[in-house]
Amino acid sequence: MRVVLMMVSTINGRITKGTTSVDIQEWASGEDQELFYGTLKKQKLVVMGSKTYDAARDFMEFRPGQLRVVMTRTPKRYGKHVRPGQLEFTSATAQKLVEEYAKKGYTQLFLVGGGEINALFFKAKLIDEILLTIEPFIFGNGKSLIAEGSFEEKFKLASVKKLNKRGTLLLKYVR
Numbered sequence: 109m110r111v112v113l114m115m116v117s118t119i120n121g122r123i124t125k126g127t128t129s130v131d132i133q134e135w136a137s138g139e140d141q142e143l144f145y146g147t148l149k150k151q152k153l154v155v156m157g158s159k160t161y162d163a164a165r166d167f168m169e170f171r172p173g174q175l176r177v178v179m180t181r182t183p184k185r186y187g188k189h190v191r192p193g194q195l196e197f198t199s200a201t202a203q204k205l206v207e208e209y210a211k212k213g214y215t216q217l218f219l220v221g222g223g224e225i226n227a228l229f230f231k232a233k234l235i236d237e238i239l240l241t242i243e244p245f246i247f248g249n250g251k252s253l254i255a256e257g258s259f260e261e262k263f264k265l266a267s268v269k270k271l272n273k274r275g276t277l278l279l280k281y282v283r
């Protein structure tokens with residue numbers, strides 16, 4: 109299973125101010141959002157943390173043939189949210205989750221954060237590719253791209269693309 113992480117960050121590695129559920133739309137560029145939603149649309153398996161789900165659920169678009177899996181320590185809490193074939197909740201570890209969905213025939217897992225869940229995947233050395241948009245913007249308070257933890261790994265820069273005149277950059281890293 110190939111695991112691809114896609115995120116948008118400020119220059120200083122923040123992924124949200126954490127003040128409202130939609131603050132990303134205030135600072136992420138239109139070019140990034142278009143690219144993100146265009147890439148998301150093509151994915152069969154999308155994985156996220158429960159806090160990301162909580163922040164995005166009101167404007168999530170479900171489509172046939174695309175399964176979203178939300179990682180939470182208490183799947184029961186989300187019992188009423190389950191949509192067979194489109195939305196599942198799991199307390200499995202990142203490793204188990206990858207193994208389980210590989211067995212079901214999925215070949216790519218599209219990871220969309222947030223920082224806590226990203227850290228779990230980095231700890232387990234499961235990330236094959238990182239698509240990271242850097243917006244030319246800084247704010248001090250908020251959440252980090254990858255939550256703190258004891259892990260380290262080298263990646264290689266595969267490509268850089270400037271997405272607009274302000275200098276939003278799309279960086280692609282591979283193992």
Ligand SMILES: NC(=O)c1ccc[n+]([C@@H]2O[C@H](COP(=O)([O-])OP(=O)(O)OC[C@H]3O[C@@H](n4cnc5c(N)ncnc54)[C@H](OP(=O)(O)O)[C@@H]3O)[C@@H](O)[C@H]2O)c1
Pocket residue numbers: 114115116117122123124126129132156157158159160161163164179180181182198199200201220221222223224225226228251255
């Ligand atoms: N800029 C971007 O590209 C981007 C992308 C994604 C998200 N975001 C933003 O980031 C914020 C959320 O990020 P976050 O780091 O706070 O949270 P998160 O990673 O989305 O979710 C954290 C949750 O994951 C669950 N979890 C943690 N460890 C687990 C484990 N070992 N097994 C199973 N579940 C586990 C827990 O859920 P329970 O508490 O339910 O147990 C935890 O509260 C949101 O505001 C969102 O808008 C930004």
